[in-house]
Amino acid sequence: MGQLPLARVSCPFVNAGIDYVYPSEIKSGNTRSKNTTKCYAALLICMATKAIHFELVSNLTSEAFIAALKCCIARRGLIHHLSSDNGSNLVGANRELKTFFKSEEFLRQVHNYAAKTQFQWHFIPPNSPHFGGLWEAGVKS
Secondary structure, eight states: OOOOOGGGGSSTTTEEEEEEEEEEEEEOSSTTOOOEEEEEEEEEEETTTOOEEEEEESSSSHHHHHHHHHHHHHHHOOOSEEEEOOOHHHHHHHHHHHHHHHSHHHHHHSOHHHHHTOOEEEEOOTTOGGGGHHHHHHHHO
């Protein structure tokens, strides 16, 4: 048996993968109303323990994804390496987070430790979902 990758033997949710689960309809308001809205679930999966964390996302914008990522980090701890496919909202969120980490306001407000522990985002090659086997299996289940 070969050696496990370093991402598979780390602490929980230090290395994670993310994917969106297909849209579903939820009822809004009271239960008797017929009003439904479309929502998505952001699936974050721990690479070491295969634990799955779901966050409901109202739409596919970068802002909604960043809010879901903040909720996951608040519950599970800081993520150092995040892997995902090349979804347009995920690429946009990566771009927004990079500019946020480089801003003077962020560097003044957050102490040095938080600035040093910013996470790295890894994208799998385009049109190759088999590279994200762990989080794709989580979506399937």
